[in-house]
Amino acid sequence: MASRPAYLDYQATTPLDPRVLEVMMPYLTEKFGNPHSVNHAFGWEAEAGVEVARGQIANLINVEPRDIIFTSGATEANNMAIKGIAFALHPRKSHVITQETEHKCVLESVRALENMGLRVTILPVDHEGLVDPERLAAEITEQTGLVSIMAVNNEIGTIQPLSEIGAVCKARDVVFHCDAVQGVGRIPIDIQGMHIDAMSLSGHKIYGPKGIGALYLRRTKNPVPLLPILNGGGQEGGLRPGTLSPALCAGMGAACEFMLREGPDELLRIEALGKRFWQELSSDLPEAQLNGSLQSRYWGNLNISFSGIKADRLLSRLKTIALSSGSACATDDANASYVLKAIGLEHGRAEASIRIGIGRQTTVEEMSAAREEIISAVTTLRSS
Numbered sequence: 437m438a439s440r441p442a443y444l445d446y447q448a449t450t451p452l453d454p455r456v457l458e459v460m461m462p463y464l465t466e467k468f469g470n471p472h473s474v475n476h477a478f479g480w481e482a483e484a485g486v487e488v489a490r491g492q493i494a495n496l497i498n499v500e501p502r503d504i505i506f507t508s509g510a511t512e513a514n515n516m517a518i519k520g521i522a523f524a525l526h527p528r529k530s531h532v533i534t535q536e537t538e539h540k541c542v543l544e545s546v547r548a549l550e551n552m553g554l555r556v557t558i559l560p561v562d563h564e565g566l567v568d569p570e571r572l573a574a575e576i577t578e579q580t581g582l583v584s585i586m587a588v589n590n591e592i593g594t595i596q597p598l599s600e601i602g603a604v605c606k607a608r609d610v611v612f613h614c615d616a617v618q619g620v621g622r623i624p625i626d627i628q629g630m631h632i633d634a635m636s637l638s639g640h641k642i643y644g645p646k647g648i649g650a651l652y653l654r655r656t657k658n659p660v661p662l663l664p665i666l667n668g669g670g671q672e673g674g675l676r677p678g679t680l681s682p683a684l685c686a687g688m689g690a691a692c693e694f695m696l697r698e699g700p701d702e703l704l705r706i707e708a709l710g711k712r713f714w715q716e717l718s719s720d721l722p723e724a725q726l727n728g729s730l731q732s733r734y735w736g737n738l739n740i741s742f743s744g745i746k747a748d749r750l751l752s753r754l755k756t757i758a759l760s761s762g763s764a765c766a767t768d769d770a771n772a773s774y775v776l777k778a779i780g781l782e783h784g785r786a787e788a789s790i791r792i793g794i795g796r797q798t799t800v801e802e803m804s805a806a807r808e809e810i811i812s813a814v815t816t817l818r819s820s
């Protein structure tokens with residue numbers, strides 16, 4: 437079998453950490469009970485696994501375990517938070533604010549609210565992809581109930597000014613929801629200090645399994661109101677019905693535990709790899725452009741454009757590395773990325789962008805090989 441290319445698409449998904457799989461295995465075999473069966477040991481041991489995991493997730497983000505609600509992923513967590521909080525606040529509050537480079541599941545959730553008659557404001561971002569907290573403050577009215585702003589952008593790695601946004605929301609008594617899928621375990625997030633009231637997480641972006649996520653929702657002190665968007669049994673405190681998968685929960689919990697222990701060192705290593713790659717690539721190809729922010733950036737996500745070269749032609753020449761031109765959910769979209777358009781990239785540049793995602797398994801050697809292959813492909817395409 438031909439050897440597989442080096443994986444450089446860590447924003448799309450991350451490989452399951454083998455240590456996480458080990459923790460999951462018993463729940464796929466002998467500990468098969470329904471965690472909601474209260475009358476026997478099979479149910480109790482499955483439930484115990486779920487509760488350990490809830491505690492591990494809560495520990496990573498420094499909140500109470502009770503405030504963690506399991507979901508099928510961040511798409512569900514975002515839908516649940518945005519629609520569920522907006523429904524609970526309606527009709528007293530009927531205005532929701534977000535921004536234009538959010539993930540589609542946030543943008544489509546607010547669009548659904550708009551179709552139901554709520555008022556929605558989508559804030560613009562500047563050329564680095566940053567929201568202006570003063571502009572946010574100016575848009576808030578008596579009717580505003582919810583602000584949803586992401587932590588780290590999945591396409592360009594821009595880190596939003598969460599502390600400032602949280603301070604604005606707190607001062608105006610507006611619920612602040614944050615899609616932290618690309619941020620948790622990658623950048624420091626202080627839920628209390630940043631006044632985050634609700635936050636979405638995904639298992640498969642932190643070396644855990646796919647098909648599991650969580651919503652942090654403050655329920656212990658000064659609870660955030662939320663109406664469930666799914667109806668069924670009373671699981672997850674009546675907020676998210678359905679039988680939980682103990683294996684997936686245990687996997688996400690273990691992934692969070694490893695992230696808590698190893699995340700800070702990992703971040704330094706990834707940052708060094710990203711910075712060095714960009715320094716060397718940009719000195720060899722001075723016309724290359726790093727999209728997003730230089731200062732407020734997660735360095736494990738490098739979105740780079742090469743003017744005059746279509747990303748799909750470039751990607752088809754890169755045989756030893758696996759990366760993409762942007763969001764995995766939009767790679768079949770013929771149009772250039774809405775995120776790149778939002779930061780003002782003209783169409784030609786937006787079509788010429790690739791995203792390099794660096795992660796836990798990425799080595800110095802892989803990054804050097806990737807740089808050489810990209811430089812050679814760009815040079816060939818330029819001269820053809």
Ligand SMILES: Cc1ncc(COP(=O)(O)O)c(C=O)c1O
Binds near residue numbers: 510514586590
């Ligand atoms: C910023 C962001 N939000 C939400 C999601 C959706 O996450 P999930 O795959 O867990 O539904 C993703 C996944 O790409 C993402 O990057």
